[in-house]
Amino acid sequence: MISTEIERELAQATQLQRQGQGARAAEIYRKVLKLSPKIAPAHYNLALLLKDQGKPAAADKAFKSALKCSPEYVMAWTAYARFLSDRGRHRDAVRASIRAAHLQELSGPAVQELADRLKAAGRSDLGSIGEDALLLCLGRRDVSGDGTILAVLTRLLAHPALKKLLSPGIGKDTSEKLLEEPRAAAAFFAALTEPMVAAAFTSLILPLREVEQLLIFARRVAQKSQMKIPIEALAVLALQIDLAEYALPTGESSNGAPSDELRAAVFSALMAPLDPKAAASLLEKHKEALVTKRYTRELLLRQGPEKLRERLLKDKLIVLSASADDVSHKVQAQYEESPYPRWRGLRSGGEVTLPALVKSLFPGLVIPKLKNAPKVLIAGCGTGRHALRTIRRIIGADVTAIDLSRTSLAYACRQAEDLGIKLRFAQADITALPDDLGRFDLIECCGVLHHMADPEAAWKGLIRHLAPHGLMKIALYSENARQDVVAVHQLVGDKLSTLDLDDVRHLRQQLLALSEDHPAAPVTRELDFYSLSGCRDFLFHQQEQRFDLSRIGGALKNMNLEFFGFEFADPRPLAAYRQRFPQDISAQNLANWAEIEIGSPTLFRGMYQFWCRPLS
Ligand SMILES: C[S@@+](CC[C@H](N)C(=O)[O-])C[C@H]1O[C@@H](n2cnc3c(N)ncnc32)[C@H](O)[C@@H]1O
Structure with missing residues (x-):
């Protein structure tokens, strides 16, 4: 029981901490803890202060004390996990994050946090805790698992039945010979249905040439083999090939399809996608048998009903404008055939208001007159991940998402339906937007303008659809x-x-x-x-332009736009800038950024992503 007096002291200390008066706040926490050593929030806040003061050993002790006093203290587990992760203590960080996730009943944001810890861990050896964590993260619709790829590959490369087959740089011949050996092949196909291996193969593209090589040989062995490979192992293989959209070289089909209908379908899906109607009817017909065959079921579901629903949604799309010029025609044709990206899990967590988001991105700036419940236009939304993430990220956002490609939009609509997210989708060419489209408090156009004949003209056209004080987030390819x-x-x-x-x-x-x-x-x-x-x-894009910082600077100037700064997923570029140009707190100087880019040409590999708005 906390006395009123202590409560008052804690409130005062928290306020001082918020105001940046860490030393005085710490003094109060220590005083309180002397009187009542079991007050978990006092230990926790002290831990945060000590961390910020660069005293990791003392902070670690304070986190542990907080968690000892209150073992179900979610905030403390989460902060402790981040603290450990920042210090390279990845195994402990993942363990703490798993604890936090369970305490939050494995909610989307809690599991996303765990996925972020796995991302930070990269290739570190996490022992068996790594496997436990991956099993929680992989395959969830409300969690983006892409960041866990290195952790996944590290586990796969250490797996007894996979490590030889995937050893880095293994030649094609060696890999094929290994898999032709019946015992190795049996062990490989058995491993495919182990929970972690199956979760990896069925939910993430595994971006390694050795994996691709293995898929080609495994497919061949499966086709030729007399061995009775379990249907579920084949389905896991087919799901990985499907995620990569059959990027493998087209192989020979099997001679003599198996008589079992489901098995024949899975074999066929190793080579090419099934006809969606046929897949859907197999799913219906073998409903009972499929209860115990989750991967075969998943394969039929992805290639059948998911595709059929997208076709229906495509027919219902609103058209605001069709492709307006030759370039738009070519670009549309590319994305109709190859909608991109074919994402599965949507990132959870981190919800903020627009003013809070902008403040967190550009803490050194005062950017007034931002709407709390903004109208947002996603110009070139592709398959929808970007638009759905924005609607989740910005509290109260009312989102309209447009794109040239109807197939991409249909994918986006299906994902929005599955995730229960409401927004408007429409087909439109950004270069020919109708005047009555409306005005928006935020327009995001990321990875799109550089696919146009005249990116600057299209950018200018978008400005006409900004509401007063409206913001833009733009992302463009970097030449360097x-x-x-x-x-x-x-x-x-x-x-x-x-x-x-x-x-x-x-x-x-x-x-x-x-x-x-x-x-x-x-x-x-x-x-x-x-x-x-x-x-x-x-x-192999039909239309690609690349920018440098002087072209971006020129466009901003010509369009009378105020540049707020770059958004990075990783804090390191900004830290590098601040170290090199400590006098430029706001990091807005493009000439300085150009200098930094010369030293690290791939700095903007993830595009120049920046925020701006018309000067008033
Ligand atoms: C690389 S995707 C990016 C999608 C999305 N912004 C994202 O970040 O995931 C580029 C998208 O821009 C769309 N696009 C290209 N030119 C366009 C135009 N003139 N009007 C509307 N959309 C366009 C394409 O159809 C494609 O879906």
């Missing part, structure tokens, strides 16, 4: 960061504009065969390289 892609374009030459999907498959194999020191080789280490739509978007 995409030099490996430029090298790919040089290899492909004039054929770039006429590539079909088989050409993309073929070119992928050529790129995988390049020597490590070839300027185009780095592209094979990117996630997007490992799916067909990703690879098209990343490497």
Whole structure:
């Protein structure tokens, strides 16, 4: 029981802490703890202060005391996990984060937090706790697991039945020979249905050339083998091939399909997607048998009913404007055939108001007149992840999302339905927006303008749809960061504009065969390289322009826009800027950024992502 006096002291200390008067606040916490050593919030707040004061050992002790006094203290477990993670103590961080997640009944935000800890852990050895954590994170619709890929690959590379087959740099011949050995093959197919391995193969694209090689051989062995490979192992394999959208080279089909209908379907799905109606009817017909075959069921579900629903949603889409010029036609055709990205889990957590979000991104600036429940336009929403994330991220956001591609929009609508998120989708060309589209407090146009004939003109057109004091978030390709892609374009030459999907498959194999020191080789280490739509978007786009900071500076000036700064997923670039230019607290100077970019040309690999608004 906390006395009123102590409560008052704690309130005063918390206020001082918020005002940045850490030393005085710490004094009060210590005084309170001397009188009542079991007050968990006092230990917890003291831990935060000590952490900020650069006293990790004392902070660690204070976190532990808080958790000893109150073992169900969620906030303290979460903060402790982050603290440990920042200090490279990844195994302990993941353990603490699992604890926090369970205390929150494995809610989306709590499991997302755990996925973030796994991301920070990268390739660290997490022991068996890593597997427990991955099993909680993978395959959830309300959690983005993409950040856990390194942790996943690390576990797979250590797996007894996989490690030889996936050993880095293993040649094609060796890998194929290994898998032809019946015992190794049996162990491999048995491993596929182990919970962690199956979760990895069925929920994430595994972006490793050795995995791709293995998929090709495993598919061949499965086709030729007399061995009775369990249908569920085949389904796991097919789900990974499906996630990569059949980017593998087209292989030979099996001679003589199995007589069992379900087995025949799974075999067929190793080579090409099933006909959606056929998949849906198998799902219905074998409902009972499929109760015990979760991966086969999942495969039929993804290739059947999900696709059929998208077709229906596509027919119902509102059209605001159709493709307005040649470039828009070509770009639309690409995304109709290859909607991108084919995401599955949506990031949870981190909800804030627009003013709070902007403040957290640009703490050094005062940006007045921001709406609390903003009207938002996502211009070029693709398959919807961006729009759905914005609606989740910004409290009260009323979102309209437009794109050229009806197939992409249909994917987005289906995902929104599945996640129970409400927003408006419509087909429209950004270069020909109707006047009555309305005015928006925030327009986000990310990864889109550089696919147009005249990006600056389209950007200017969007400004007409800003409400007074409205903000823009723009993301554009960096010339410096995409030099490996430029090298790919040089290899492909004039054929770039006429590539079909088989050409993309073929070119992928050529790129995988390049020597490590070839300027185009780095592209094979990117996630997007490992799916067909990703690879098209990343490497073989119908229309691509790249920017540098002087072109962006010129556009901002011409359009009379005030630049607020870059948004990074990772805090390190900003820290590097502050260290180099300590006098420029707001980090808004593009010339300074250009200098930093010279030193690290891939700094903006994730695009120049920045916020701006018209000068009033
Ligand atoms: C790389 S995707 C990016 C999607 C989304 N912003 C994201 O970050 O996931 C580019 C999208 O821009 C769309 N796009 C390109 N030009 C467009 C235009 N003129 N009008 C509307 N959408 C366009 C494409 O159809 C495609 O879906």
